[in-house]
Amino acid sequence: xxxxxxxxxxxxxxxxxxxxxxxxxxxxxxxxxxxxxxxxxxxxxxxxxxxxxxxxxxxxxxxxxxxxxxxxxxxxxxxxxxxxxxxxxxxxxxxxxxxxxxxxxxxxxxxxxxxxxxxxxxxxxxxxxxxxxxxxxxxxxxxxxxxxxxxxxxxxxxxxxxxxxxxxxxxxxxxxxxxxxxxxxxxxxxxxxxxxxxxxxxxxxxxxxxxxxxxxxxxxxxxxxxxxxxxxxxxxxxxxxxxxxxxxxxxxxxxxxxxxxxxxxxxxxxxxxxxxxxxxxxxxxxxxxxxxxxxxxxxxxxxxxxxxxxxxxxxxxxxxxxxxxxxxxxxxxxxxxxxxxxxxxxxxxxxxxxxxxxxxxxxxxxxxxxxxxxxxxxxxxxxxxxxxxxxxxxxxxxxxxxxxxxxxxxxxxxxxxxxxxxxxxxxxxxxxxxxxxxxxxxxxxxxxxxxxxxxxxxxxxxxxxxxxxxxxxxxxxxxxxxxxxxxxxxxxxxxxxxxxxxxxxxxxxxxxxxxxxx
Amino acid sequence: xxxxxxxxxxxxxxxxxxxxxxxxxxxxxxxxxxxxxxxxxxxxxxxxxxxxxxxxxxxxxxxxxxxxxxxxxxxxxxxxxxxxxxxxxxxxxxxxxxxxxxxxxxxxxxxxxxxxxxxxxxxxxxxxxxxxxxxxxxxxxxxxxxxxxxxxxxxxxxxxxxxxxxxxxxxxxxxxxxxxxxxxxxxxxxxxxxxxxxxxxxxxxxxxxxxxxxxxxxxxxxxxxxxxxxxxxxxxxxxxxxx
Numbered sequence: 001x002x003x004x005x006x007x008x009x010x011x012x013x014x015x016x017x018x019x020x021x022x023x024x025x026x027x028x029x030x031x032x033x034x035x036x037x038x039x040x041x042x043x044x045x046x047x048x049x050x051x052x053x054x055x056x057x058x059x060x061x062x063x064x065x066x067x068x069x070x071x072x073x074x075x076x077x078x079x080x081x082x083x084x085x086x087x088x089x090x091x092x093x094x095x096x097x098x099x100x101x102x103x104x105x106x107x108x109x110x111x112x113x114x115x116x117x118x119x120x121x122x123x124x125x126x127x128x129x130x131x132x133x134x135x136x137x138x139x140x141x142x143x144x145x146x147x148x149x150x151x152x153x154x155x156x157x158x159x160x161x162x163x164x165x166x167x168x169x170x171x172x173x174x175x176x177x178x179x180x181x182x183x184x185x186x187x188x189x190x191x192x193x194x195x196x197x198x199x200x201x202x203x204x205x206x207x208x209x210x211x212x213x214x215x216x217x218x219x220x221x222x223x224x225x226x227x228x229x230x231x232x233x234x235x236x237x238x239x240x241x242x243x244x245x246x247x248x249x250x251x252x253x254x255x256x257x258x259x260x261x262x263x264x265x266x267x268x269x270x271x272x273x274x275x276x277x278x279x280x281x282x283x284x285x286x287x288x289x290x291x292x293x294x295x296x297x298x299x300x301x302x303x304x305x306x307x308x309x310x311x312x313x314x315x316x317x318x319x320x321x322x323x324x325x326x327x328x329x330x331x332x333x334x335x336x337x338x339x340x341x342x343x344x345x346x347x348x349x350x351x352x353x354x355x356x357x358x359x360x361x362x363x364x365x366x367x368x369x370x371x372x373x374x375x376x377x378x379x380x381x382x383x384x385x386x387x388x389x390x391x392x393x394x395x396x397x398x399x400x401x402x403x404x405x406x407x408x409x410x411x412x413x414x415x416x417x418x419x420x421x422x423x424x425x426x427x428x429x430x431x432x433x434x435x436x437x438x439x440x441x442x443x444x445x446x447x448x449x450x451x452x453x454x455x456x457x458x459x460x461x462x463x464x465x466x467x468x469x470x471x472x473x474x475x476x477x478x479x480x481x482x483x484x485x486x487x488x489x490x491x492x493x494x495x496x497x498x499x500x501x502x503x504x505x506x507x508x509x510x511x512x513x514x515x516x517x518x
Numbered sequence: 519x520x521x522x523x524x525x526x527x528x529x530x531x532x533x534x535x536x537x538x539x540x541x542x543x544x545x546x547x548x549x550x551x552x553x554x555x556x557x558x559x560x561x562x563x564x565x566x567x568x569x570x571x572x573x574x575x576x577x578x579x580x581x582x583x584x585x586x587x588x589x590x591x592x593x594x595x596x597x598x599x600x601x602x603x604x605x606x607x608x609x610x611x612x613x614x615x616x617x618x619x620x621x622x623x624x625x626x627x628x629x630x631x632x633x634x635x636x637x638x639x640x641x642x643x644x645x646x647x648x649x650x651x652x653x654x655x656x657x658x659x660x661x662x663x664x665x666x667x668x669x670x671x672x673x674x675x676x677x678x679x680x681x682x683x684x685x686x687x688x689x690x691x692x693x694x695x696x697x698x699x700x701x702x703x704x705x706x707x708x709x710x711x712x713x714x715x716x717x718x719x720x721x722x723x724x725x726x727x728x729x730x731x732x733x734x735x736x737x738x739x740x741x742x743x744x745x746x747x748x749x750x751x752x753x754x755x756x757x758x759x760x761x
Contacts, residue, residue, distance in 0.1 A: 017650075019649055020649050020650055020653055022653075063551070064551060065551075065552070065554065065752075065754060066551070066552075066553070066554065067548060067551040067552060067553040067735060067737060068553060068557065068736075068737050068738070070547070070548065070551050071548055071732045071735045071736055071737075072732075072736075074544070074726070074728040074729075074732055075726070075728055075729040075732030075733070075736070076726060076729070077659075077726045077729050078651070078654045078655055078656070078659050078726070079583070079587075079590050079594065079641075079651075080587065080590060080644065080648060080650060080651035080654065081582075081583050081586030081587045081590055082586065083648075083650035083651065083654065084650065085586070095650065095653045095654075098650060098653075098654070100654050101653070101654060104654065115724065116724050117658075117721075117724045117725060123657070124656075124657050124658050124661070125656060125657075125658045125725075126656035126657075126658070149559060149738075152559045152738050153559055153582065153585065153586075154582055154583070154585055154586030154587070155582060155583075155586070156576070156580055156582050156583040156586070156594075156729075156733070157729055157732055157733045157736050157739070158559055158576075158582065158733075158736040158737075158738035158739040159736070159738075160557065160559065160738050163557070284554065284555075284755065284758075285758065288755075288758060319745060319746065320555065320556050320557070320745045321555050321556070321745070322745075323745055323746060323748075323749045323750065324554070324555055324556070324745070324749065324750050324751055324755065327749045328749050337746045337747075338746060339746075376560070377559055377560055378557070378559075378560060379560060380560055380561065380562075380564075380743055383564075384564075385560065385561035385562060385563060385564055385568075385743065386561040388560065388561070389561075413559075413560070413561060414585075
């Protein structure tokens with residue numbers, strides 16, 4: 001069991017809605033971004049002098065930019081349907097972590113400055129001035145929302161708290177109050193090219209090592225090319241996939257699938273990050289700037305298709321926003337969606353009978369599947385609504401003999417966030433992350449007890465990192481979370497190529513090519 | 519002309535003006551505010567027709583609320599459907615001649631009045647009994663329920679206990695269309711009922727009652743899930759591309 005300085009929730013067999021405990025998470029507050037990191041994103045370094053005025057001005061601007069914000073601040077009737085839906089509320093009991101409680105932190109300011117009722121009768125309608133206390137509360141509680149959209153599923157008006165959290169973070173950034181984790185990471189994408197700050201040569205080196213490992217392991221020369229001009233497919237994946245566990249086992253799987261497909265493909269140092277943290281801070285401009293790197297890489301490398309690796313919020317931006325932010329993609333092959341998800345690609349190959357899969361290779365595992373929040377509720381795979389649930393499960397069934405779903409109320413569009421999404425995957429929020437994982441841990445624990453499940457597969461870099469960190473707090477093992485494409489990787493029977501008796505040549509030619517586009 | 523008649527006539531002109539102009543203002547505002555990104559809560563329909571179906575289910579059946587909370591759904595649906603029938607029933611005081619359909623639903627409209635009351639009482643009691651809902655309720659939430667409940671109860675009282683000269687009421691209302699003031703009966707319950715109605719009309723565009731038009735403008739519900747097929751770009755976002 002991992003050490004905790006706070007009380008780790010006790011898992012129960014039947015989920016219970018806790019009684020509210022006001023203020024129980026008021027102390028939770030992430031580190032603030034230093035001035036130099038703020039500047040890179042176009043934000044003031046520290047709290048500006050006339051911050052109150054500027055914040056209200058920014059709020060007014062966002063109200064004219066986003067219909068969602070305007071309508072959602074007006075429409076809530078306080079029916080309470082969302083109050084027991086947020087994993088952070090269920091794990092912390094803090095009523096300001098109820099979606100409506102979180103929204104009201106902004107709604108009370110909106111009413112005070114932007115509505116007749118709030119200007120005339122603030123007490124009656126719960127309107128409040130934007131004071132320093134309110135700002136601190138915003139900073140704390142708008143960084144206790146993982147923008148997972150579970151609340152929006154149950155709201156009779158579809159109010160999405162993520163929209164409000166994003167707006168709040170953008171307002172705070174605009175007056176110099178930024179969050180260290182998100183803003184430093186975006187800065188790294190601008191300067192180095194990915195969230196983890198892995199420079200190009202390090203990526204080349206890592207991929208070379210992987211090629212050797214896979215060759216040693218399988219005797220087949222599977223290539224992991226990078227910056228290869230003229231490749232058919234640009235592969236964009238979260239940078240954690242290049243080296244973190246269990247992510248990298250998924251990346252090995254992508255390479256094997258691409259190998260079997262026979263298509264030429266390449267990673268890119270320019271677009272060595274699928275995730276787009278611009279989403280988390282609600283900044284269209286920053287989100288666009290990050291997304292344009294993918295366009296630039298696609299043009300430079302003269303590719304015809306783009307495929308995304310396993311990543312939740314990245315897939316939201318990829319599937320839902322990439323066309324708006326960095327399109328049109330008319331220079332790519334129009335026969336394929338832009339971008340395509342690796343699960344769509346793998347499933348297509350399986351359906352065409354082009355992958356030979358030996359399910360027994362995964363017989364040491366009993367699987368369940370965690371629907372990542374932003375894949376589940378903010379995107380799609382395939383042509384049918386709900387493909388984002390069916391396709392990953394179909395891949396698991398095609399690669400494993402033992403698979404059980406968790407409780408219906410905790411999967412598909414009712415899935416619980418892992419507890420680390422939306423820019424909260426940072427050590428300074430560990431208490432929140434552990435407590436927020438409770439509903440998912442509960443459902444997982446139940447299938448472990450009842451069905452003998454040994455592993456949970458996921459298709460999101462944040463989910464994977466978060467679960468490997470929090471599983472031990474709940475008495476489980478960190479390696480019980482695995483990449484979906486690790487299962488594919490285990491089961492796939494590779495087709496040898498002609499040059500497989502000479503393992504070094506391919507790696508060399510790839511390394512030479514690596515320098516070209518720079 | 520009795521003072522009350524003139525007072526109520528102007529009250530309703532004022533209320534109608536506030537209601538129509540306020541609501542128009544909000545609807546125009548919602549329409550003009552862009553939704554720059556595709557954010558439907560998925561799984562979402564991939565066609566316009568599918569979205570119309572989804573919206574219809576939301577508006578008629580409160581589908582999301584049903585999934586969210588069965589008690590709130592039951593009371594909420596009873597209240598809204600009751601209110602809808604009661605409103606239809608009341609059209610007979612506003613239309614001349616009365617359409618056959620409105621004639622037909624008259625008896626149902628009375629039952630609906632009771633359904634409305636049951637729904638409101640249920641919703642209001644949740645504001646006291648459920649700690650989470652108690653926490654989020656502000657004074658205006660209670661007042662709103664009080665206003666609607668009083669409106670419903672006073673209506674039923676007029677129907678069952680203290681009848682008013684309903685023909686005179688209708689003459690008064692129809693007369694307002696032509697600035698022709700006819701005497702309004704002075705029954706206190708009727709006056710209360712009408713004052714509450716005017717109050718409701720006045721606060722509608724300035725309160726959470728905006729959830730009614732708001733639902734139709736909610737991007738998570740009214741957007742087609744087709745971002746890869748069609749490029750979606752707001753005017754302000756396209757300006758970024760030119761700079």
